[in-house]
Amino acid sequence: MSKIFEKYKTIILNDTFTESSISSFRSLMNGYKRTNLTDEEKITLFYIFEEYAPYSITPEQTTKGLDWLFNLRFTARGKERKNNPFGYREQSILDDFDRFELAGLYDDSAGYNGFHNFKPLYKVIASDGGSFEYIPYTRADLISGQIKPLIIW
Secondary structure (H helix, E strand, O other): OOOHHHHHHHHHHHEEEEEHHHHHHHHHHHHOOOOOHHHHHHHHHHHHHHHHOEEOOOHHHHHHHHHHHHHHEEEEOOOOOOOOHHHHOHHHHHHHHEEEEEEEEOOOOOOOOOOEEEEEEEEEOOOOOOOEEEEEEEHHHHHHHOOEEEOOO
């Protein structure tokens, strides 16, 4: 196996993903990184990743994620937004927030010509065990026609 394969296998088996390791792994799986990784190694990494999911994320990512979700739900003055994407169940889970997990990757591409567009799939877990999953979208996605800032499962 190649050094790059071993590097990402170590990241996956470490259990805690940083923001940069998520971004780097996504780039690798999306085919944006030029490497000597074989297709077989890439597929093996993806299977290992899926097998060991969910993963912990860093406290810094947790803070960033909560701030991002709070901004979707409330205005800067703390008033609930009229276009708040959360239903009562999701709001209740957010109000009783315990932690995030990286639940996996979601490919929102059609998979044409071997191109992928994997995005992180996060799970929000409440103290009572209730949860929901979401996929964040970036400003580029919003500009390209996606009207909702996230998909909630």
